[in-house]
Amino acid sequence: MGPRFLIEPISRIVMVDALMTSIECVAYGNPPPVYRMYRTTVYDNQTHVTSSLDTRYTLSNGKLQIDKPTESKDSGTYQCVAENQFGTVYSVPVSISFGTLGEFANVIRAPVVAKEHDSANIECLPPSFKPAVVYQWRKAMVDFVRPDLNPHLFISSNGKLYFSEVNLSDEGEYLCIVKLTSGNGAIMDSLQPPSRTSLPIRLRVNYADPKVWGPEISNDFINVFPNVPMRGQTILLECLAYGALPLTYSWRREGLPLPSKIYYTDHKRILHIPNAELEDGGNYVCHVARTSVAFTEKAFSLQIQCKSFEKPQSIPKYTHLDKSLPNFMSFRQMGEKMTKPYFVFPLRDQHVDIGSQLTWRCEARAVPPANYLWFKNGQVITVKQGEIEINQNVMIIKGLDQAKHNGMYQCAAENVHGTTFSSAQLRVLGFAPNFRKRPLDENQIGALGGNVTIMCVPEAAPFPTFSWSKDGIPLNLQSGDTTSRVRKLLNGNLFITNLNMADSGTYTCTAENMYGSNSSTGRLTVTASSAISVGPVNEQVLVNMTGFLRCQGTTPGIIDYVYAWNFNGERINFHMHKHYRL
Known part of the structure; x- marks a missing residue:
């Protein structure tokens, strides 16, 4: 089985003084896949990341550990590669970027002046930060501002502290606290991200007559x-x-x-x-x-857009020295929110017959609409006249061949905001028919005058041709015949209608393709049909009393039978309708 990613890597926000960071991907496959890691830097250089490149790097089972990371050497976009003998797949690109948080201005701000019973707000004016911060406020260096206990207060995600209606008790000095956060789903490497506290900002409240106003x-x-x-x-x-x-x-x-x-x-x-x-x-x-x-x-x-991520630097174009890696991804400047497609119809594994045709499609949801590229084992697939046709999210492969077409395939959906991959394995199969899993029924019973279908379901690739014999004598049936009493169906099964005693016997199905043939044999026994010897008769019953309807059937002794009752043409379910008993 070819490799598939169980855990995709996640972008990391690293503190400047961090001792270590890591990116991890986990893929499964049989045999277990081996991993490679690639990095693309701000200068558009693509590098295979190994310990021989820098002793600070350690790659172990899909986990890349970087000791003493630095922004100049380690920031960039990383992509994990998983590979085994059946093919190669690539992870989504993720980033390692470095978080910073500056200092508040060391200048006392002018007081915020408000009239009692009016509204007011205090701006935080945070220091420079990368990538994002969260806000909290204190009053008088001691008490945290608690809007849950004071409904006239509100701390917005924009950092401002709002007062719906100012009271004299609100007068005092307020301090804004900011703490660094990823803000976009990336992982913060630090368990204690840096924080900063502003100088006091005074709120001065002037007395005013009470009033009822708003909202x-x-x-x-x-x-x-x-x-x-x-x-x-x-x-x-x-x-x-x-x-x-x-x-x-x-x-x-x-x-x-x-x-x-x-x-x-x-x-x-x-x-x-x-x-x-x-x-x-x-x-x-x-x-x-x-x-x-x-x-x-x-x-x-x-308006909700597709899943977001951020890129650490301004990268003109994502190109690769290793030509097997995708080279069509582009990124934008730091801090800009981006969206990328997600798959509503991902690729599925395909097991197809040799020489046949495969139509493979994927579909991603994206705004603006996505463009598509196809990969086999990491190589971009191009159109080949008479063999491979590609129309955006649909790829057609004709004349499937094991040596040429087996492998791991990826559909990449891309728009200006990013790229998403869907992966699946293609196995082209070619082998002689066999009945190991589904031999013919050893003993099958049919009712006199009724119908019977003898199933012939071998495993084979490509799909075989079928022939039938009875008691060693070929039946010489034509596939798709719809009028004869004994018919060979298009799927190879044998159908017999209006059974008679002479139809009893030993039947053999032979399946054959370009790799060989195989047979399976079973016996058909025709018996007298079942009959109802005593049927129900009309009966009048008082409301809320119990009524009885009799039915007695007769069948050949070798056949098990069950009784079923219908009411007004609908089958009675004795488990759901407890007032019926059989």
């Missing part, structure tokens, strides 16, 4: 996170309204029900869509009410 949904909302929602991610829709408390939040989707998997947090100001699918998109409406007559709402059109 008014802030111009910053509805806010979606991540900014480019991707299939497979947990998507957050945030909604915040200003105004006097209490404020009640609710959500709906125009023209469609909300997905059943959604859940809410933060007083229903955040709607979560876990493991988002494309069909979870639509127009989402946030409704905020203070009373039955004071309310407002805002709609947001959510």
Whole structure:
């Protein structure tokens, strides 16, 4: 069996001072596959990564370990290769990039001034970071801001701290805390990613007369996170309204029900869509009410794209010194969100007859639509007149040959956002017929005047021709005959209608192809047909009383039989309908 990836590699975010990082892929096959790893750098150089290249590299059973990684030597795009005697497959390309987090500006910011009972917000103004950060706030160097306990407070994924309605007790100094995160599904190598805390930012609250106002949904909302929602991610829709408390939040989707998997947090100001699918998109409406007559709402059109990944550098073109590797992938600059296709109809393993024709198709979902390339054992497949035809996601191979066509095939779906592979094995089969798994039934019984089919199902490649004999005498039947009493069907089975006693005997099926022939023999016994000697008769029964209908059948002694009853033409199920008993 050719290799298939059980675990694809995952992109890594490495800290500058990390002692070690690793990329791992796991493939299965028989015999077990061996692995290679390739790296493409910012300068478009493709390298076979081995310990002979650098003693810091160790490749063991699909796991590449890099000791003391550095950005100049180790950042880039990596691809795992698994190979055994049946073929070669390539993993999805992943990246190793280096995370950084700068320092907050060492300048005291001007106070944020707000009137009591009005709205307010404090911006974080985070330091430079790569690739992403998450936010938290503290007040007076001691207490974390707790919106779950204070519904007039809200910390958005954009980093801002919002006040729906400012109170005098909110006055004080606030500190923004940022912590580095991958932000895109990559793995952070550090268990304790770096974090930074800003200088205090003062909120000054001026006294004002109480007022009842709102709700008014802030111009910053509805806010979606991540900014480019991707299939497979947990998507957050945030909604915040200003105004006097209490404020009640609710959500709906125009023209469609909300997905059943959604859940809410933060007083229903955040709607979560876990493991988002494309069909979870639509127009989402946030409704905020203070009373039955004071309310407002805002709609947001959510469009979900395919699965995302990020590339570490600006790479003009993904080319390879090793010509067996794909050379059609292109990437964009760091930090840009990207989408790539995913397969709705992946390739399936194929076992086909020698000399036959295979039509193989794959289909990926992508926006914009994907282009397709085909690979055999890592080599790009090109059109060959009279042998191989390729039309995007459909490949036709004619005149299949074991030596030329056996191997591992991959369909690659690519658009400007990335590339996805689907892998499968093609085995071209050629061998003589045999009946080891499905010999003819040794003893088969048919009813006088009835029909019988004697199955002949050998294993053979290519598909064999069939001939039948009875008691050693050839029947000389024509395939596909539809009028004779004794017929050879197109699939090779023998069909006999209107059975008579003379049809009893020993039947032999012989299957033959270019590699040889083989036979299997079984006996057919024709018996008298079953009959109903005592049938049911009409009977009148009082409601809620028990009624009995009799049936007595007769069959030849060598045949087992069962009784079945129908009511108004429908078979009675005695297990489901307990008021019937047999």
